Amino acid sequence: xxxxxxxxxxxxxxxxxxxxxxxxxxxxxxxxxxxxxxxxxxxxxxxxxxxxxxxxxxxxxxxxxxxxxxxxxxxxxxxxxxxxxxxxxxxxxxxxxxxxxxxxxxxxxxxxx
Amino acid sequence: xxxxxxxxxxxxxxxxxxxxxxxxxxxxxxxxxxxxxxxxxxxxxxxxxxxxxxxxxxxxxxxxxxxxxxxxxxxxxxxxxxxxxxxxxxxxxxxxxxxxxxxxxxxxx
Numbered sequence: 709x710x711x712x713x714x715x716x717x718x719x720x721x722x723x724x725x726x727x728x729x730x731x732x733x734x735x736x737x738x739x740x741x742x743x744x745x746x747x748x749x750x751x752x753x754x755x756x757x758x759x760x761x762x763x764x765x766x767x768x769x770x771x772x773x774x775x776x777x778x779x780x781x782x783x784x785x786x787x788x789x790x791x792x793x794x795x796x797x798x799x800x801x802x803x804x805x806x807x808x809x810x811x812x813x814x815x816x817x818x819x820x821x
Numbered sequence: 822x823x824x825x826x827x828x829x830x831x832x833x834x835x836x837x838x839x840x841x842x843x844x845x846x847x848x849x850x851x852x853x854x855x856x857x858x859x860x861x862x863x864x865x866x867x868x869x870x871x872x873x874x875x876x877x878x879x880x881x882x883x884x885x886x887x888x889x890x891x892x893x894x895x896x897x898x899x900x901x902x903x904x905x906x907x908x909x910x911x912x913x914x915x916x917x918x919x920x921x922x923x924x925x926x927x928x929x930x
């Protein structure tokens with residue numbers, strides 16, 4: 709198994725509060741990704757990073773920001789959580805070439821009340 | 822605009838029989854296609870992939886077929902086992918993964 713951990717694994721928060729999710733890898737992979745999984749939508753890319761301090765938007769980036777100050781850590785921040793951001797969030801890593809497989813973390817279940 | 826579609830939300834098969842999971846896509850720029858399997862409360866795990874220049878890739882009980890003219894791929898599992906019960910996602914890759922909605926497979930003993 710790829711060395712990917714996510715914290716917290718579960719979180720309940722209130723609308724309007726900031727939330728930060730952390731992804732940590734021990735594989736020294738260059739690329740890191742944040743996805744959300746919702747019924748009927750599969751997994752959708754929020755943001756990704758192709759190196760320290762290098763990030764870009766995915767298809768559902770509104771309301772989210774990311775930071776990567778170290779190779780091993782990729783943070784996802786919900787500046788002001790909304791109920792529509794209730795979801796399961798997955799981090800993934802890869803070496804980055806198009807043929808490279810992405811390896812996923814265990815997920816964080818977030819409930820915004 | 823859903824670039825990758827899995828039109829069957831669920832599939833139920835008997836142990837030992839073949840499971841066929843289907844996936845359709847609209848983006849001709851996909852270079853690779855991948856299948857992931859996901860158990861409840863776990864992250865997706867990579868299962869098998871296929872390059873757009875091939876029409877078949879096999880790995881043990883799992884075979885993926887690609888029909889580019891129809892923009893269709895399928896995953897065959899033979900023989901199916903109860904441990905194969907999971908959600909299966911197909912994805913197209915252009916440097917970013919675009920996932921389908923997933924199909925829940927139930928293999929009955």
